[in-house]
Amino acid sequence: MEKQTKLWKPAEYTQDHPDIVEAANALKAKDVVAFPTETVYGLGADATNEEAVQRIFDAKGRPADNPLIVHVADQQQVGQLVTHIPEVAQLLMDTFWPGPLTLILESNGTAAQNVTAGLSTVGIRMPEHPLALALLKAVERPLAAPSANRSGRPSPTAADHVIQDLDGRIAGILDGGATGVGLESTVLDCTSDVPVILRPGGITKEKLEQVLPEVRVDPSLLGEAGKPKSPGMKYTHYAPEAPLWLIDGNDDFFMEQLNRYKSEGNRVGVIASDELLAKLDHEQVISCGSRKKVDEIAGKLYHALREFKRSEVDLIFAETFDESGVGAAVMNRLRKASVKVLESH
Numbered sequence: 001m002e003k004q005t006k007l008w009k010p011a012e013y014t015q016d017h018p019d020i021v022e023a024a025n026a027l028k029a030k031d032v033v034a035f036p037t038e039t040v041y042g043l044g045a046d047a048t049n050e051e052a053v054q055r056i057f058d059a060k061g062r063p064a065d066n067p068l069i070v071h072v073a074d075q076q077q078v079g080q081l082v083t084h085i086p087e088v089a090q091l092l093m094d095t096f097w098p099g100p101l102t103l104i105l106e107s108n109g110t111a112a113q114n115v116t117a118g119l120s121t122v123g124i125r126m127p128e129h130p131l132a133l134a135l136l137k138a139v140e141r142p143l144a145a146p147s148a149n150r151s152g153r154p155s156p157t158a159a160d161h162v163i164q165d166l167d168g169r170i171a172g173i174l175d176g177g178a179t180g181v182g183l184e185s186t187v188l189d190c191t192s193d194v195p196v197i198l199r200p201g202g203i204t205k206e207k208l209e210q211v212l213p214e215v216r217v218d219p220s221l222l223g224e225a226g227k228p229k230s231p232g233m234k235y236t237h238y239a240p241e242a243p244l245w246l247i248d249g250n251d252d253f254f255m256e257q258l259n260r261y262k263s264e265g266n267r268v269g270v271i272a273s274d275e276l277l278a279k280l281d282h283e284q285v286i287s288c289g290s291r292k293k294v295d296e297i298a299g300k301l302y303h304a305l306r307e308f309k310r311s312e313v314d315l316i317f318a319e320t321f322d323e324s325g326v327g328a329a330v331m332n333r334l335r336k337a338s339v340k341v342l343e344s345h
């Protein structure tokens with residue numbers, strides 16, 4: 001059902017700004033509203049109301065078995081959602097909140113059933129964006145919010161991306177400009193003795209290790225390098241319009257592969273660092289910034305994935321990046337977005 005999507009661009013991020021009050025009222029009336037966070041834009045709904053949350057799944061076309069992250073205004077709201085707060089979780093909240101770290105804790109059932117997809121646990125984070133925090137304060141309840149893209153598409157890092165995917169499907173969009181981190185939060189399971197990273201993100205393993213004695217990485221995140229994906233995995237996550245191939249090798253290998261596929265008549269779009277682009281004689285290119293600044297690459301990645309249109313390119317080749325720090329999250333998203341890896345050995 002097509003509806004008029006309102007676009008608000010508040011000049012100030014305070015909980016009593018008329019735009020923010022209007023957006024909060026829409027949320028209280030069980031509507032869904034997109035808002036910026038420091039990672040990506042989220043699509044919010046009252047996390048305690050099943051009917052409101054259902055509208056998120058409908059608007060995104062999201063599978064019902066994928067749970068949503070609950071966003072809170074402060075630590076106090078966490079107590080309302082969980083059975084208890086383990087010591088490590090308290091330490092992590094004190095250290096990294098507000099910020100791009102989602103904690104998986106035992107739910108006490110206050111979050112709606114469809115938020116947790118029937119699991120006994122709930123993912124919670126306090127975002128660092130002043131507009132998100134003003135909205136959370138105005139609405140006075142926790143907000144469930146997945147990334148505000150159609151399911152399977154790259155996450156939105158600008159209000160314009162949300163419009164591309166969801167215009168006419170949601171009540172409104174709060175425009176707060178481009179997001180900062182550019183990749184989603186780190187998801188950390190705190191229900192076992194040793195916390196486990198389920199999704200790498202803005203708060204890196206290295207940063208977590210500065211405050212925790214031990215951090216594990218979920219086995220599903222390891223050992224993926226170089227493994228070609230089955231065709232069935234195509235277009236499941238962060239997918240650009242044309243098939244994305246990862247080129248895993250040095251710059252010479254990248255150039256060889258590019259020339260080979262071009263000479264076979266393919267129109268190839270290239271997503272790469274400034275350093276590699278400086279060596280290429282090719283027109284269809286998008287820069288992700290310097291490979292020495294992985295934060296910059298994270299910030300530009302989803303925009304780059306949205307840029308190439310199916311009408312313009314047959315294939316997209318992307319460079320691979322160093323996996324330290326936020327590089328782990330960058331490569332995790334690139335692998336998920338890709339349908340094939342070309343390896344140099």
Ligand code: TXA
Nearest residue numbers: 037039041042067068069121122123145146147184185
């Ligand atoms: O940065 C972010 O986290 C953004 C902004 C909007 O806050 N949100 C976001 O939400 O990325 P979404 O729905 O696109 O990703 C949520 C991730 C999924 O991988 C989901 O499976 C996982 O968090 N998740 C949520 N609740 C969980 C739970 N109880 N147990 C395990 N994983 C959970």
Ligand code: MG
Nearest residue numbers: 146147155184
């Ligand atoms: Mg998402």
